[in-house]
Amino acid sequence: MPLLRFNILLGRTDPEISRLLDAAHRAIVTAFGVPEGDRYQLVSEYREGTLTLLDTGLGIKRTNKVTLVEVTSRMRPEAQKKRFYEILCENLKEDCGIESSDIIVSFVENGDADWSFGLGRAQFLTGELS
Template sequence: MPFARIDMKKGKDAAYRQQIGLAIYEAMLDVGVPKNDRFQVINEHDDANFMFDPTYLGIARDDDLVIIQITWNEGRTLDQKKALYRGIVDRLAKAPGIRGENVFISLVEVKKENWSFGNGIAQYAV
């Protein structure tokens, strides 16, 4: 079960934001996330609340930076994670046209029992 938090500067329209969400969801499907397991929050920030280094690790970022944090179950391989990163970047390049340098991804891995999808039940707890 992934949960994606997507952060960016204010100023993009709803279609742009929807394309980002869809690209991330499709890339997660490609690495084995179940169909319809789509939970995302997109947050927009003004300049004072969106800070980043424009050249950290020699990567040239600009104001179109998108920060993506995905919380999901632990246990995926390094190859799956790399495929996810590449899939997200490739899809975002196509639509809505975000440069790879402007895609920052962070994965947070948790145990399955740390989810409740509703009704106060830990559906994945064994």
């Protein structure tokens, strides 16, 4: 936990997607201090014309590598989120050639009762996870 959803345009190869996921996971581990094995990721690919990600009037130029990362997580301090944004952009530039202008991140936060990792239990509430 956290759960990352990647929304991208069709056309990336399997190795490119693997590098994307690996780079993002390293950013999560570094910024949030989660265990290496704490990895939940989904990729959704969209045809051209079915994914619109503009710049909110900021003058940011987007390319066909535009990537929307949705992070569902327990509450995180603002400093950790900012650090995640920085590390994610660094990793994706270095490993995938994706410019920071093509990276959009949105957090959706929830609480301990909102997670069950299996076995019909809420592990944050039972104390199995902290």
